[in-house]
Amino acid sequence: MPPSGPFPPFLRAKLTASSMSGTQVAVAAAVAGVGAYALYLRKSASANATDKPSLASFGFHSLRLHSTELVSHNVKRLRFELPNSTQPSGLSLTSALLTISIPAGRWLPVLRPYTPVNSLDETGFVELMVKHYPGGKQSSHLHSLKPGDRLTVAPIKELSWTPNKHPHVALIAGGAGITPMYQLTQGILNNPEDKTRITLVWGVNTDSEIFLAEQFGALQKKFPDRFKAIYVVATPESSSPHPKGFITKQILEDAGLSASSEKNKDIKVLVCGPPPMEKALKGAKSKPGVLTELGYSPAQIYSF
Structure with a gap:
């Protein structure tokens, strides 16, 4: 989606809507907290390593890129290491990750949500599939990442899924x-x-x-x-x-x-x-x- 300013169109629209879903509130909270982004990056990644699932609660998290795989001509699978290799991500079903970065040449952060595609029960890793859009600031940045690079993310919840609620x-x-x-x-x-x-x-x-x-x-x-x-x-x-x-x-x-x-x-x-x-x-x-x-x-x- 062609962005205008640091936020994608759908995010700007959601933030200005008269009523907000739980997801929209979570995204708004993430945007409100971006002021802490630069301070957060100074922290050691090891500070996130606890006995609890890394992404179970809202907050900023720095993930190290483990590997990349080109799955089609314009889609990459990005596999990130969780701070605790023995725990799953802690994300609930239909959760997404708000990715936060400052691509080269920009002084404001770029935010885009991506949904993990690996099993949420898998320990130690979270995977994103990212389609590269020509001129897309975040997708271009994510496609340029190399193993060892880091990405800041914040978990956001989408639809609250209840098994068997709908046949x-x-x-x-x-x-x-x-x-x-x-x-x-x-x-x-x-x-x-x-x-x-x-x-x-x-x-x-x-x-x-x-x-x-x-x-x-x-x-x-x-x-x-x-x-x-x-x-x-x-x-x-x-x-x-x-x-x-x-x-x-x-x-x-x-x-x-x-x-x-x-x-x-x-x-x-x-x-x-x-x-x-x-x-x-x-x-x-x-x-x-x-x-x-x-x-x-x-x-x-x-x-x-």
Whole structure:
């Protein structure tokens, strides 16, 4: 998303909204605390090493980059070491990390949220998948990091997930908006107490951008009755098996996501993607969106 000033558009919009969700309050608190950023960087990283999960509570944390992996032409997996190698991150399901940096040539910090993609039960590490956007200040900075470099982060909570609260969830993602959906999918399916069914619809520009296809394929094979993934490609290869175009009403109906269906009576729809996609799905005051046309109420829809 092209930023204007040190904050991304969606963050500025959330901070000026008349009402704030728990996530928005957490982000606002993070922004308010950025004044402590320079002071924090002077502290030793070893000060974070305690017997408690490192990211379980709000605050600034300095993480050392362990390794990087290019997973597609413009997406990198960044694996960071936690201060305590014997503990998991302590993040709750659907949490994100607000990344804070001062890229070369800037005197104000740049903030962007990213959702960890490795299992939240894994000890010692947290992983981010970062898509590089041309001119993107934070994504360019993160892609330039080398093993041994450090990044300051602050945990923020998103949707508070309760197992089995909804019998079925529809996850609709565009581009890099897939990461919170992947974290939630893993968390639901790998919890033996959670029986929630999941339908994922992911829109991308090209086939090469389906960088989690292998992981989703493995989950679909392991949980065939509970998880289904559909990919929609704007410019597919000639041999692509995926639908061409964008996420439309017809695509969602074909995926079995019409609200009129009895099996979708208590469904929850989660959306994460570029602003034009979210606007098309959720609509505006003057024009109903695709989800409204499908019969969903605002209470059934949540945007990351």
